[in-house]
Amino acid sequence: MKPVYRSLLLLSSCLTVASLSVAKDSATLTASNSKDKKPSLSVVVDGIRNNAGDVAVTLCLADQAFPSGCTISEKSSAQKGKTTISFAGLEDGEYAAALFHDENADGKLTFIQEGIAFSNNSNLEFGPPKFEPAKFTVSGNTVINIDMRYFN
Numbered sequence: 021m022k023p024v025y026r027s028l029l030l031l032s033s034c035l036t037v038a039s040l041s042v043a044k045d046s047a048t049l050t051a052s053n054s055k056d057k058k059p060s061l062s063v064v065v066d067g068i069r070n071n072a073g074d075v076a077v078t079l080c081l082a083d084q085a086f087p088s089g090c091t092i093s094e095k096s097s098a099q100k101g102k103t104t105i106s107f108a109g110l111e112d113g114e115y116a117a118a119l120f121h122d123e124n125a126d127g128k129l130t131f132i133q134e135g136i137a138f139s140n141n142s143n144l145e146f147g148p149p150k151f152e153p154a155k156f157t158v159s160g161n162t163v164i165n166i167d168m169r170y171f172n
Contacts, residue, residue: 061107061158063117065137067168068103073125075103075168079115086151087118087138095122115139116154121168135168144169 063077075098078090096105098121105119121135122128129136139156142149156164 060110060161061115062161062163063105063107063119064163064165065103065105065119065168066101066165067135067170068098068100068121069135069168069170070123071098071100073098073121073123075105075119076122076127077105077107077117077119079107079110079117080151082114082151082155086116086154087148090118098123110158112157112159114155114157116149116151116156117164117166118148118154119166119168121170132171135170137166137168139164139166141167 061079065075065077068075074095076095077093078087079092080086080090084090092107092110092115094105094107096103117139119137120129123134124130136144138144138149139154142154156162
């Protein structure tokens with residue numbers, strides 16, 4: 021099996037585990053968003069290929085297993101070209117993000133068919149990146165930009 025396919029298979033299982041918490045955590049986070057007028061993090065995702073489904077984002081703290089152990093999740097309807105997902109009520113600190121374009125809105129990554137990405141546009145040639153290359157700092161209201169990648 022080629023390294024990139026082996027990496028995508030591993031990534032698929034990691035993001036599927038992480039995405040299962042999106043629906044559960046989304047309701048809690050949405051309630052938090054209504055209390056806080058300004059998001060503390062906006063994730064701007066470029067390169068969304070269509071309007072189908074959702075873009076799901078999970079955030080990890082440094083002490084969590086990245087990307088499978090992320091505990092903060094949110095999703096937004098996909099918008100062709102660019103989609104923004106906002107998080108409110110985050111503590112200032114270091115985070116890493118894993119995301120995917122859930123085109124069929126089933127809550128899990130469909131191997132090779134749906135887009136994936138990581139903060140800092142981290143390389144996934146040998147599997148999902150570790151926390152360090154994907155980490156970014158949230159300080160007050162923060163905006164990060166990530167490019168979605170598709171393999172089909």
